[in-house]
Structure formats: C-alpha cells, structure tokens
Amino acid sequence: MNLMDSTRSVWKLSDEQEAIVELCGDFAREQVRPLGREVDEADDGSPLELFQAAAQVGITDFMIPEEFGGGGFTDLFTQCLVQEQLCWGDLGIGNFLCSNGFFADPLLVLGSEEQKEQWLRPLTGENPILTALATTEPGAGSDAASITTRADRTDGGYLLRGQKAWISNSGYADQYVVFAKTDPAQRSRGVSAFLLKKGAEGFTMGEPMKKMGQRAIRCRELFFDDVFVPEENRLGAEGEGFIGLMKTFDASRIVLAAAATGCARAAYEFALNYARERVQFGKPIIEHQAVAFRLADMATRIDAAWLQTLRAATMFDQGKPVVAEAAMAKLQASETAAFCTWAAVQTLGGWGYSREFPVEQWMRDAKLEEIEEGTSDIMRLVISRNM
Template identity: 45%
Template sequence: MSFQLSAEQAELRKWAHGFAEREIRPVAAEYDEKEEFPREVLQKAAKIGLTSYAAPTEYGGGGLTSVMAACLIGEELFWGCAGIATSLLAFGLAGLPIYYMGTEEQKRKWLSQLCDPNHPRLGAMALTEPNAGSDVKAIQTRAVRDGDEWVINGRKCFITNGGIADLYVVFAKTDPDAGYHGVSAFIVPGSTPGLSGGKKERKMGIRASHTADVIFENVRVPKENLLGEENMAFIGAMKMLEYSRPAVAAAAVGVARAAYEYALDYAKQRIQFGKPIFNNQAISFMLADMKTKIDAARLLTWRAAELADRGESCAVEGSMAKAFAAEMAMEVTTHAVQILGGYGYMRDYPVEKWMRDAKILSIYEGTTQIQKKVIATGL
C-alpha cells in the first residue's frame, strides 16, 4: 500500500494544474458573471488533449483511461473553476456511455469525432426529465421502432450542453411496462431533425456550464444507433455512474481546496486586534478541520479509483467518496466565506463563487441521499 503518486501521475497532475492556473483561473470570474460558455478555453484545452485524454489512443484520445487519471485531472481543473471544468470535461458525457456500452464500430465512429483536437465537439447525456431524476424507470421519453429506424419523442431537462451539443446519448423507454428493464440508450447527433434546445437554466453556480432542456419531436435515428442491448441501458448507466462518481468526488476536493487555500492565505494576512486572525484559535482550528476533511475526501476518492482501475466494483466506495466529498466541499467553502467575513460575502472575492459552485456536487450524478441509499444497500 502506498499513498505516493508515481512520477507519471505527478506529471499528469502538474499538467492539469498548469492549464487551470494559466487558462482557467484568470477568466473564471468573467465567465461566471456573464453565464457564458467558455468556447475559447475549450479550444485551448482540446489542442493539448485535455478534452479527450480519457479516450483510448485507437480512437484518437490520450489513452489515459484510468479512473485515477480522471480524478487527478478533475481535481486540478475544478480547482481552477467548476463551471469551466464541467464544460471542458464534456467529452465524458457522451464518450463514457459509448465507451462502456458501445460496439467496436460505434466507438470508432463516434469517439474519434469527439477527440478531434482541431474541431472540439461537445457531448451530452440526456437522462434527466422533469418527473424523473434519480428514478430512471419513471422517464417518459419514448423510442419506437419503425422499420430500420428508431423514432424518439420526449423532453429532457437539466442537461449539461443541452441544445448546443454535437452528440447526445439519449435514454428512452422502449418497453413502457418493464420498469428499469424497459430503458434503452441511443446515439443521436445534435444536427438530427426534430432535436432542439429548450430553456437555458439560470443557475446558482457552475454558470460557465451550459444547462438546458432538450426536446425530441419525431427524432429519427438508424437502428445501428441503439447503444448496447435493447431495454438494458439502465444497467449500463449504473456501471458508468459507478466509475464516474469518484471523479465527481475529486471535483469536490478541487473546489474545496481552492477555497481552503484562499482562506488560509487571507487568515495569515488579515490583521485584527494587532495580530493575524490565524493566531485566533477559532480561525486556526476551523482551517485545521478544513484541511483534514479535504485530505480525508481525497483518500476516499483515490481508494475508489484504485478499485475501479483494478476492475473491481467500487459502487459502495465511489458513493462513499462522492457523498463525503460533496458535503465536505459545501462545509469548507462555507467556512471560507466565514473566515473572510464581510469580504467573503462580496462578489469581488472568489470564495462566494466557490460556495455557490460547491452545492451542485451534492446534487448531480446522484444526490447525497441517493449515495447513502447505495451505501446502505451495500451493507
């Protein structure tokens, strides 16, 4: 057992951190204020392979397919800005389900398009609906076979890159009476007639990420765009989420770390009653707790990632990491605002943004409560 990163892993983390420091941090506040999609940053990231690093080399990616690599890179990019990082890592939204559920022909055709460094394409995973979040069997979007095509009708909501994605993986009911075993997934190009973007959401945090409804009106796709087996997409989705949850936990660590580092630096410089506020036990103990919980969350995350990379199940461990890290990020960012006091509440300082960004981490890819259900089931 070792807690030491390999030279390659350390270099990977340094690579991602350098990009976050140079290209993300300086523009994070601007994109957050404008609620604008960071296309310029996306293009720079694609040029150096940051948007497609997780795809195998045979499909044009960087070959860094390990979950640990995703965690190391994700922590650094989310340290830079959670909203911009969410946009940059959009490859995985469509790429992961295709990678885990697709045929070799589908992988070669679609993953190679997502990996093009000169023309970065956005992916999206269309699963959530107004009446179906964690309850996948409640989705109402329908896909009906018509000869050699599937016809999709329905509406999705809260979709990252919804309406602007180049490629969607869409989950729809193909057997309405079969519950979880009646859900199928489809690869749908964004230019397909009948597919359109709906309302763009105005969010509390991660404002540089585009979130919107996606509407499907008699959207036709060829039969070969069925992803995986018919009626079996729920199982594929759960396996994909099992391996992606450690990466979300790492994202939470990145956001928390950014807030902690800023608050620590501020506490050492802010003078009150003739001394730095760090010298007050109330402040230094708060920072000590923040540091401890950040490290605890990272270690839970790395354990889950290591299990996944060994090919073992990390369902419980991934949910433990995500649940703990997400709640920790909310606590740490809230404490950072408190340490800065009135300045922390002002938008001229970055800690209020980190607090706003942190909240989504306990909601998307399964709420904290859903994670605890997974953990409890594993008991």
C-alpha cells in the same frame, strides 16, 4: 495544501501521470482560474475558446482511448488527478473541459467497435466537438429507472418521444447519448441508450436554464417529437441502457468527487492565506482559536475526501464493485466542498460575502456537487443498501 504529496505517500505515479498533473495544474493556474469570475459574472455561455485551448494541449480528450485518437488515460485514477487540478482552478470550467468523458463512458461500455470509431473520433484532436449525456427529465432525476421518454419501434429504427431537462452542453453539443424506455413495463430493464446528432428532425431544445452556479456549463431542456433514430445507433441490446448508465454513474460519481475536492482545496487555500494576512484584535486571525480550528476541519475533511476518492478510483480500475464506494466518495467530497466554501466565506467575513473575492462564487458552485449524479440523500440511500 499539497494533495499530490498526500497521493504520492500512498500511490506511486508513473512519469506520464506526473506529466499530465503538471500540465493540468499549470493550465488551471494560468488559464482557468483567471477566467472563472468573468464567466460567472457574464453568464452568457460556456468558454468555448478556452475549450479549444485545452484541446490544443490534449486536456479535453486525455480520457479517450488511443486507438480512437485520444490521450489514452482510460483509468479512472488518472482522470481524478486531472479533474482535481482543473477544478481547483474553477469548478464549472474544470467540469466543462472534461465533459466529453461523460458522453464517452456509456459508449465505451455498450458500444460496438464501429460505433466507437464513428462517435468517439470527433471528440479528439485539436478541434474536437462537444457532446452531451441526456438522462434527467422534469419528473425523473436521481431515479433514472423512472424516465418516461419513449423509444418506440418503427421501420429501420425507433421514434423518440419525450423531454429531458438540465442537460449539460446542450445547444453546443453535436452528439448526444439519450436514454429512453423501449419497454416501459420493465422499469430499469426497459431502458435503452441511443446515439443522436444535433439537427435531427423533431429534436429541439429550450432556452439556457438559469443556474445558481457553475455557469460555465450551459444546460437546456431537450424535446423529442417523433425523432427517428436508426437501429444501428442503439447502444447495446434493448434494455441494456440502464446497465451502461449505472456503470457510467459509478465512474462519474468518483470523478465528480475529485472535482469537488479540487474546489474544496481552492477554498481552503484561499481562506488560509487570508487568515495569515488579516489582522484583528492585534494579531493575524489564524491565531484566533475559532479560525484555526475551522481551517483544521477543512484540511482534515479535504484529505479524507481525497483518499476516499482515490480508493474508489483504484477499486474501479481493478474491476471491483464500487457502488457503495463511489457513493461514499461523492457524498464525502461534495459535502466537504459545501463545508469548505462556506468556511472560506465565514473566515473572510464581509469580504467573503462580497464579489470582491471568489469564495462566494465557489460556495454557489459547490452546491451542485451535492445534487448532480444523485443527491446526497440518494447517496446515503445507495450506501445503506450496499452495506
């Protein structure tokens, strides 16, 4: 299934976009896909050497503005093209390789020029650092306005107190964006964002959390025990953090939709090839109506998810409101990935259930896309409120 042909039938890609799609497609096929099973089985950390290899060819910082040393593809449309290609190789690894973009988003929305220069520059070049975005808490997931981590005023800055959970890249990351309440009585209007470096006094973290899938991304709990943050490390004004976070969610949900679509395409292609080669009852199983119809459903859902994703990305780049469209794209794509990976396992039968083939891993990996950055239930709620 060639999603790029589907893309070109509606959108005209620039020479630069064509080049980065080709680069990422080759990288996914030659370096990401062969490593996916190994990383999943080992479950002992993120593939840091692969991150460095990706940095050497400009994949890890392609989304950072050129003035800060990045590749300059700041439009969300191109970011979706890249994410789909990499996550076709492996969903967890693809998300890991582009993870610095999630740190950069609130900084680009709320940060001063001085903050951008100081905190984005280390993400670029051939030896970039890793970063993390710290929002989720043990008692506050999709409802970001209910976070309880505090940032209380003190001389020259703030003291952070509280706990975060499920924070991707934590431990590896050298820089963090932390969301905390500066005015708890104001709920969402009391949320502020802060820049923090690893090693700050009082900033500790737990052991890596055990995960069902996407094991290429390490997650930990973070603990803040009177961690001092200087005032110049606050992003925007007090109370503007939630605005930056919602803008970040609009973008990240669309990018994650592209990631989920890449995983769905991988599962479809694998199942299709298997169905053409596997013979049962005297003929290839693709000639059996039930299998053929299942593959047709997979192809149809993938195409729909991809077009919704690129529509949302185009609207975002045009500066249009995309709260509902971003939620629709994520809902459609994440549930498409869940369906297609299930359908691939079903098509392979017993072999799909074994670790002989990658589809069982992809099924586990895909589940996270229905949870992170807002569960499918939350996406339906967002859509219903913005009809």
